[in-house]
Amino acid sequence: MKNIPMNDVTRLLIFAAVILTMPIWLIPLGGGYPDLMQKFAIYGIFAIGFNILFGLTGYLSFGHAAFLGVGSYAAVWSFKLFTMNVIPAVLFGVLFAGLMALVIGFLSLRRSGIYFSILTLAFAQMSYNLAYSVLTPITYGETGLQLSQQDPRLIDNLFIEEVSTGLPSTTLFGMKMSGYPGFYFCAALLILCFFISMRIFRSPFGLMLKGIKSNQNRMKYTGLNTRPYMLTAFVISGMYAGLAGSLLAITDPLAGAERMQWTASGEVVLMTILGGVGTLVGPMLGAGLIKYFENIFSGFDNNVLTSAFSFLPDSVAEVVVPVVGLFVGGGWHLTLGILFMIIVIFLPGGIVEGISRLTALFRKRQQSIGGNMTPQDQPGE
Amino acid sequence: MTKDFKLDFSRRGLLKAGAASGLVAASPAFFMRNAWAEDFRNNPGNAGEVKLGFNVPQTGPYSEEGKDELRAFKLAVKHLNGEGDGGMLNTFKPSSLKGNGILGKKVTFATGDTQTKSDAARASAKRMIEKEKVLMVSGGSSSGVAVAVQSLCQEEGIIFMAGLTHSNDTTGKDKRRYGFRHFFNAYMSGRALGPVLEKEYGKERRAYHLTADYNWGWTQEESMKDTTEEIGWQTVNTVKTPVGAGDFSQYITPVLNSGADVLILNHYGKDMINSLTQAVQFGLRDKQVNGKNFEIVVPLFSRLMAQGAGEAIKGILGSTNWNWSLQDPGSQAFVKSFGAEYGIPPSMAAHTCYVQTLLYANACEMAGTFYPPEVIKSLEGFKFDGTGNGPTEYRAEDHQCFKDVLVVRGNENPTSQFDLLKVIEQTPRSQVEYDWKIFGGELGPYKV
CATH class of the missing domain: 1.10.3470 (ABC transporter involved in vitamin B12 uptake, BtuC)
Incomplete structure (x- = not known):
């Protein structure tokens, strides 16, 4: 069987590993x-x-x-x-x-x-x-x-x-x-x-x-x-x-x-x-996301944006930077609000539901190739 | 439990995670070694640029002031790098600034949002110090934030140049070796207003205080009470109002029957706008009490607040750190380049932040290094002029700037939407000076 249903010990181990390796994988995210x-x-x-x-x-x-x-x-x-x-x-x-x-x-x-x-x-x-x-x-x-x-x-x-x-x-x-x-x-x-x-x-x-x-x-x-x-x-x-x-x-x-x-x-x-x-x-994912927005997004100012969009031609960048600028820096609340609305409307179960939908989509594709149904895939009630 | 989420991981994924968690065991030592290798915090070394951190309220009740502070900071950075018309660099003396950055390094900056909350302000200051590697933190529009960030900066060994903060505590009981304040304080407001109040309203008055119920409000009330009682006024009552009350009618109604003939509003920001507007709507200013005209005093005035209060501020007395209508060359140069850049005159919050940035840069030039203890020593006792407030001194004992204080009156006939405050007296420095020991507190060590 390719996918082993996770038991609680592995769940905890993975959680611990992800938390403890934060200093490594957070660097590319700033x-x-x-x-x-x-x-x-x-x-x-x-x-x-x-x-x-x-x-x-x-x-x-x-x-x-x-x-x-x-x-x-x-x-x-x-x-x-x-x-x-x-x-x-x-x-x-x-x-x-x-x-x-x-x-x-x-x-x-x-x-x-x-x-x-x-x-x-x-x-x-x-x-x-x-x-x-x-x-x-x-x-x-x-x-x-x-x-x-x-x-x-x-x-x-x-x-x-x-x-x-x-x-x-x-x-x-x-x-x-x-x-x-x-x-x-x-x-x-x-x-x-x-x-x-x-x-x-x-x-x-x-x-x-x-x-x-x-x-x-x-x-x-x-x-x-x-x-x-x-x-x-x-x-x-x-x-x-x-x-x-x-x-x-x-x-x-x-x-x-x-x-x-x-x-x-x-x-x-x-x-x-x-x-x-x-x-x-x-809740841990949500906490991380909000704190990330509050601390990183609020620090983006036009200087950062200008350098981020420097690959664009000047005339395009002049339009893009002020528009994007509305959503970062002092406008981080706005971005968070929009994100919150999107999640509440389309994913009432939060980020976790989003991930499980993606996994389900992924698994369905595998099944259509030749997978067999396991009891774990069936709803419990 | 249909929705109960199950995450499935392959064996390969688990192995990867295991390898990564092994890696992490070594990482703390790796990061700590870097932290101790430098001789002082965020030493720029041979880099061609230095970074300053501007921590201002971009959201929340003081965001208007925060935005204006940020404009001033950007202008200051421009001038330090030799761009634009140079602003106060031309009038500031004695100046070691050359217009080629600081010590030959180009000045860049990082910004943060304090939200006017101590926690958020410390978090964003920490981000700037730990991630952006800033050499100095400046800005802020409230004393709570200033005190919190100042003590953080002391622990981190980063210099803090306070923005708008008016409480006595910032350079009183909560003063720090690494914190400096150019702005004046509640005590100085009281000293400056005293003689003017005596001259305008006489010696026999009965005052009623409405005070914002937090640290700054109390120090402001105490200073005003001391000053007015010294000139012979009586204090009828002092009432604390909750911060952000919105509706002050329940506090203003008792004033009418209290026998008081002066109302002192120890409020700031939106509170002041609301309480003053409502006091005027209740007809306090048209009343006659004890055979005298009823008067209202607002000890700390700012133009941004005056704009919010509209008609209500006409004829009201208060004090302010700086006003754009001043005619000295320093103020003129600053207003000119600020106006050319943004099309509006600067507020007093913008002025103090601009001057603080120049003062830090100048102190680095004087010390010839960015090493904080040396920079602090060159700021302590530094005497300068040409920044809009006349001859000014950074007192070494408490890091408070001493300079003239402006007493202003709400303009009866404003010529423009910005021409709201009229300077009626420039109280000389000698009159607002005090013994630094009266507030207690300790500066702490140079080296942290």
Whole structure:
């Protein structure tokens, strides 16, 4: 048999290989620098976690950025108060985001559909406004929470006599967490998160969540209380967001209130829908695509375009460059919007559906040559 | 589960992936070695070009200012490379600029979009530093962004020439060795407005503050309160308004019955446009309170905002860093070449960004190197003239520029759509100077 249906171990191995080789295959795409790759991995975690809630239960949370923000603030405070080591920062980030998800989830999950979305949006916007002004003593408001030389750093100061003049950097037992080491740290956690998400998808718990998505009333009639399941899914996905937030702070020790704004919550919804709701790799693809647009497309200006189109005759290039220029640089939102519309209209299953359609097309051609039908090719239901 | 996606891979594909993941094990060491081989970040070495990074808001609430900043940056690069009419290069002194790029290397640039968000601004600054290998980052139109990018640049060892940022913190408690600000700050606005307010409105006034509820708003309110109370005014109330409120009527109505006779709007951007327009619509300016005409003051004014507020700004007092109507040779030269290039006069955001770029280039020429600690040393305490604000000094202790501050009034009879602000006083530098210690903060090390 030519095509072996993939089992989960190979799936995970391929995913890990693709993530870890990012520094190589991103170079031709102009994205092979540490900061962007860190962002890919971090927002990948964020989107994968969001997908556990949205993809499995169908509950659309519009306030996930709040957990991202809480994770960041917790991580930066851990740097300030305790140690520059990243392990406590990650733990605190996940813990606080989880606690907050428990509270918000407990309140919001009493409603479903649009009411649930609005409730979560309201909570997130509330957190944003609190962080922006009222809670300034904790969050430092607009300026954002930053490290400073006067921070207590209780645990670090027990072991080392502080002599350096600059700001300390975040470390993993002495290894600096910026640049490439930072990326590999994020990538390792991303692979771990992918694995956990895969286990959840395959577990009875995951099946239960899928059951809730397809018909919650039916689940209730069988005598099952669905709310604890949904709350668990909500908290897990909040903890994923908290992890992503703490990683943002680890690779760049600053936490700003904008991280909690509704646009950030909307972004993760876009990522998941772009990539493919309810699929394993979809959210990661969507996250990568959006971050690529935000960082690479926004940097294209007319100079770059002129050199890119220099093969055209001058008179043609003069027309092409300004037209294309509308869609890159400051106009990257426009391109992303158009792409989003195209995907939602023609590929409701996101990029993943696009890929599977292509594979199906490819396989059909092979079959017509002389293939035989395997049971795996048949729909399961 | 019909839609459940299955990716099928051939054995060959798996082998390939395996080989690639083996390769990657060696790659971190490879990249790290390159990173440490250079003596300072993004050293251009023998390259014939140097790259500067212009990080401006191209989307979001301050995108108008961002676009104008970008125009100024492009003009500055042109002039540094000896193209165009040279603009301020002809009036700036003492100048080491030769019009052949910086230290003989042609100047190119990369741009980024801050979106007026700290996160996005840091991400695009990082992209420019890590990928585009820029030597200096400049631009921005908000203090939050300036502070965030400034501390990033300190960590990365890249010089940051701040664009429009007015909060005291940028060169106060959040100052950094690698960050420099040419723009004035909230404290200086207060000092400059004080005497004019006293002269225009007298010593016995009751002021009511509406303040944008974030860091910049608070420092602005504090500075205005201190100044007005010094000349004998009373502060009736200070009310914080959420940023981007849109509708300010609920905050303006209480002003009418508060017994106050001056309203101070510590707002900027769209907030200021909305609050001022609504205050005028509510008839505040036609009122008589305590036997005096009711007045409105906007401490930080910009022409782009004035354009948005339209009729409402007529007769309103405020302060500004620079205005295109100034008659000194430096301003004239800049307005002339900006106008010839783009057909509109430059805003104060454009002016500060243009000057910052020239100042960085000049400091490199003076130091004879791009090595940041040396460039910083030649900027610290640098005295110069011919950039539109009279004699100016980059104070070494906090990297804040000291120069004259303009007090302006919304023009009653504008002659054109750009002629909106009238300079009524040029407050001398000595009056707005302060002890750098009052805001605290630490610059940090030269070498990072």
